[in-house]
Amino acid sequence: MKIVLVGQHNSGKSMVFSRLTGIDTIVSNYSGTSVEITQGMMKVNGLSFELLDTPGIYSLAWADGPSDLTRRAIMDLRDDDLIINVVDAGNLVRNLALTLELLELNLPMIVLLNQVDVAQSHHLVIDHQKLSEYLGVPVIPFSAQTGEGVADLHAVISKGSRLQPGSSPRRFLITSDMAACPCSPNCSGCPMGETASCSEQPVLDYYQQARCLAKQVILRSDNRPRGLQVLQDFLDKTRMGSLALLLLGLLGFYLLLSFIGWSEEVIVSLFAPIQDLIARIISTIVPSGFWHTVLSKGISEGIVVPFSLVMPAMLMVSFLISIIEDIGLLPRYAVLLDRVGNLFGVSGQAVIPLSLGFGCRTPAVVATRILGSEGQRFIVIALLSIVIPCAGTIGMLSSTIVAFDAYVPVIILSMLAVFLLLGWVLKKLYGENEDRIYELPPLRMPQAANVAKKIRLRFQGFFTEVLPLLLVLSVAVRIIIESGVLNRLHNLGSLTYTLFGLPPEAVIGVLLTIIQRYLAPLVILNLSLDPRQATIAITMIALSVPCLPVVVMTIREMGVKAVVKIVGVGFAVSLSIGFILNLVLPAIGG
Amino acid sequence: MQEKLTTAEKRVPLTRVPAGKKVKVTELPMGGGSRGRLAGMGIVPGVEIKLILAHPLKGPIVVELDGNTVAIGHNLARRIMVDEQ
Incomplete structure (x- = not known):
């Protein structure tokens, strides 16, 4: 028997999945966190069941993008499989609309009334027994956060009976609750649905029935805004909120x-004795000479640089992004930046992968799946790969900037200019005027454990x-x-100086970005460059080809052709940019 | 649409609705995935939504339905017709 978690966007499926399987999944407070089906095992009374976590879905009739994976997973189910429909207790109407639709499949089903702990804190009381009677399937109050309901769920699954929907709920509602419903699901007789097309009529019906149902099972609710709700109303409903x-x-x-600037100093000073120790150990093992210099310098730099330059940035960015995600601010930034997105022919939704890119670009490439079309995804992946500096890159770039006293405004302006120009060109080539819809989830307090888990998941790449x-x-x-290989490049010098005003070694450093962007500064840091040269080199590094992991991920997501283009x-x-800066920089003041 | 409008009702694009007003959706733009996504959120002809805020500079229009807040891009909102009551 296979068990599939199905639910509306942001109903908490992944959290339920984690709770039931013990598998760590990334959960966030926005629609479209899960873009893939995740598989796990769930143990109930010694028996193992395969459990699938699916991307959120509004309706089986309107499934596109990741939701289509969910629709297909449901269509593949056999009669002895089980649907666990995760319902957000705090958003009953929309969630029940899907529940009613799922019931029509006549597959065994359990409804998890998820996030009941949150609902209770909002003084929302739902009669789950009555809901279960209406739907004809078990309804279990559940909290993935606290674990409430897990035992009940296990008990229901191991009993196995009563999971099959007894009667079609639509029929049930029509016959027994007509009076309570303001609308009959019948096209011609429905005063509210007269302009709906036939394919939308069922949706209108499900929603009307869900509204009736919600009205009947919600025993008590308190709509007075308090706490986070007040903040949410301010952010979503006033112009000052945007500001x-x-x-x-x-x-x-x-x-x-x-933080990056401050932590670097601290960490470098902390590592000084360790570097000394390494140097002494190497001196005792390797006699002085070529290998001695290589190892003592190479190893101590290779240890200090990641810890002092990459680690703080990776940690802090992971922390900030996790907090922003968990509170539910990401979609709000999407709305805010919708007008900027228009310039690039991408939706404000692009802010999600783009901001994830400041942490690490590899998962950000996967996150582009929430975008509407292939064209938009290509635009965003190209911008991510070429312009957006990841946490590691930010750390390395800022340290190189400091070391050479490079012109920060020139670098930032160049990056912005390239971002705008490249975005504009890509929009002309691939953009489409797609319609944008953003869901604004309720704000939540970030949970320390979840934030810590995400920081760990995002940070583990540091050590591996x-x-x-x-x-x-x-x-x-x-x-x-x-x-001394670099010295032999000197006859190339005239070429690289004419083109970029740079020594050939620095150009090699730029070419190294193909492996990993934050490696290139390693070469640069060992050269003697003047501030102007450093500015050109750093800008060329900041705006270049994607690192290897991103290339691999992009091949997986978009194919080889897209990667070759990018x-x-x-x-x-x-x-x-190197050529242009070399032409214009002296004029600016270099 | 050849329906008769009562004198109290006025059919306008969603972008012309003042903040705080409740309106009934009457027409959605044909074709494209957006119609489906709107439908999935329950925004179909016949449903009542409340306009919360129109972001300036052709920004998204924020509406509320069943306690859910949804922001709709200006370009799409322009083509959603609603009846003011």
């Missing part, structure tokens, strides 16, 4: 940058990927520098 969001965003960026890679490459870079554009952008 507040904007200021909050700026404050977040300011906090991030000052960033640290080893930087260590190995730091030694490799040292070998190249100490071997890498091509990335090279072109990087070389052009």
